[in-house]
Amino acid sequence: MTTSPPNPTACPYPFKRPSALEQPAELRTIHKDPVVPVTLPSGDRALLITRYADMRAVLSDERVSRDLTRPGTARMTKDNVMFQDPVISPDPPEHTRMRRLITKAFTARRVEQLRPRAEKVVAELLDAMEAGPRPADLNEALAFPLTIRMTCELLGVPLEDQNRFRVWTDHFLSVSRFTGEEIGRARGELIAYVQQLVAAKRDEPGDDLISAMITAQDDDASGLTEYELVYWTMLLLIAGYETTAGQLGSSLVVMLSDPEALAQLRGRPELLPSAVEELLRLQVMGSSLSMLRYVKEDIEVSGVRIPAGSSIVPSIESANMDPEVFSAPETFDITRQDNRHVTFSTGLHYCAGAALARMELQVALGEVVRRFTGLRLAAPADELPKNEGALIQNFTEIPVHW
Numbered sequence: 001m002t003t004s005p006p007n008p009t010a011c012p013y014p015f016k017r018p019s020a021l022e023q024p025a026e027l028r029t030i031h032k033d034p035v036v037p038v039t040l041p042s043g044d045r046a047l048l049i050t051r052y053a054d055m056r057a058v059l060s061d062e063r064v065s066r067d068l069t070r071p072g073t074a075r076m077t078k079d080n081v082m083f084q085d086p087v088i089s090p091d092p093p094e095h096t097r098m099r100r101l102i103t104k105a106f107t108a109r110r111v112e113q114l115r116p117r118a119e120k121v122v123a124e125l126l127d128a129m130e131a132g133p134r135p136a137d138l139n140e141a142l143a144f145p146l147t148i149r150m151t152c153e154l155l156g157v158p159l160e161d162q163n164r165f166r167v168w169t170d171h172f173l174s175v176s177r178f179t180g181e182e183i184g185r186a187r188g189e190l191i192a193y194v195q196q197l198v199a200a201k202r203d204e205p206g207d208d209l210i211s212a213m214i215t216a217q218d219d220d221a222s223g224l225t226e227y228e229l230v231y232w233t234m235l236l237l238i239a240g241y242e243t244t245a246g247q248l249g250s251s252l253v254v255m256l257s258d259p260e261a262l263a264q265l266r267g268r269p270e271l272l273p274s275a276v277e278e279l280l281r282l283q284v285m286g287s288s289l290s291m292l293r294y295v296k297e298d299i300e301v302s303g304v305r306i307p308a309g310s311s312i313v314p315s316i317e318s319a320n321m322d323p324e325v326f327s328a329p330e331t332f333d334i335t336r337q338d339n340r341h342v343t344f345s346t347g348l349h350y351c352a353g354a355a356l357a358r359m360e361l362q363v364a365l366g367e368v369v370r371r372f373t374g375l376r377l378a379a380p381a382d383e384l385p386k387n388e389g390a391l392i393q394n395f396t397e398i399p400v401h402w
């Protein structure tokens with residue numbers, strides 16, 4: 001039998017963590033209800049999809065839209081209109097065609113070609129950290145410069161522009177840190193920059209992703225329009241940089257806070273890929289606010305009817321803690337096998353840069369652990385400042401001694 005979604009008082013979302021590295025208490029019991037009403041930072045209501053299987057089904061369902069411009073759709077935040085931008089949120093069939101072309105340009109080979117480059121950049125950054133003052137900040141010394149450099153290398157963005165990107169993305173990913181006006185200005189500057197960059201690549205193509213996107217063609221010989229090229233370049237810049245930096249930083253904090261896991265990884269370096277996957281599953285930096293979707297036609301989620309016009313949040317963190325799929329989900333286990341976490345989402349909008357992110361995380365974490373055997377946090381994880389009011393709540397400073 002199908003029931004309507006429950007309507008008790010909605011709990012505030014994102015959920016709070018009791019401490020920096022602990023999962024929100026709600027995630028322990030939430031899976032008993034497949035659909036839970038929540039209040040977003042904007043004050044708008046949405047329905048959280050809690051279970052792994054439902055989340056996967058919903059994210060592959062074409063009745064569920066990522067276009068958040070429809071009237072009546074819940075807003076994530078009051079101030080950041082970026083998240084309601086139609087350009088950021090296309091649906092099929094436009095999205096499917098663009099994804100096909102992007103996938104042609106952003107190949108596994110391209111990512112593997114970047115691996116030696118990532119190894120070199122990590123070695124250089126760690127050399128500089130070693131030679132510099134202590135404590136060092138792992139964000140400034142490693143996580144941010146590595147990911148911005150790799151994103152710039154991938155897209156063919158000149159290195160001297162990297163600082164400007166950092167400022168623009170900080171604004172883009174703000175939930176409440178900046179005013180609507182400030183965010184709008186940053187957005188305008190970024191679009192203007194990217195337009196120029198695409199034009200420059202058209203004149204003088206290089207061995208980079210933007211040039212490959214310019215030449216990628218569909219079966220009917222059509223390619224991406226100017227507008228689409230700018231949009232996807234922006235998306236790759238924004239989506240690829242701070243997410244990976246935040247994940248690397250928080251992975252390092254988790255590892256350095258767990259001497260047993262650290263010793264296990266040092267003793268068995270072959271565990272690096274499964275350690276990276278487990279750190280991704282536990283994802284201590286984010287919520288699923290950006291996963292917000294709009295329901296175009298009635299759907300059913302584990303027997304609960306969700307009417308057309310509802311806003312839903314398929315929750316990554318809840319799916320990753322689903323006891324039906326992960327044994328002892330709260331346990332951090334770097335040997336965990338068959339770790340099918342959904343941190344890179346699933347379905348139509350599955351993260352286009354997952355392979356690149358994995359590669360960077362493996363190279364950087366592996367080298368830090370191998371090289372700095374005495375590395376330790378200069379302050380407990382709970383005392384490290386976090387990027388409150390941002391979509392990606394990474395640690396803003398990670399001071400370390402060695």
Ligand code: HEM
Nearest residue numbers: 236239240243244247291343344345349351352353356357
């Ligand atoms: C640890 C790092 C990363 C995490 C946790 C992450 C997570 C995600 C998630 C959850 C989505 C899906 C959003 C949705 O379904 O609504 C997504 C989409 C996307 N990601 Fe990532 N990502 C990471 C790194 C990257 C990198 C390195 C790039 C590229 C350089 C990238 C590019 C993209 C793009 C372009 C999309 C949009 C795909 C689409 O709409 O079809 N991401 N990412």
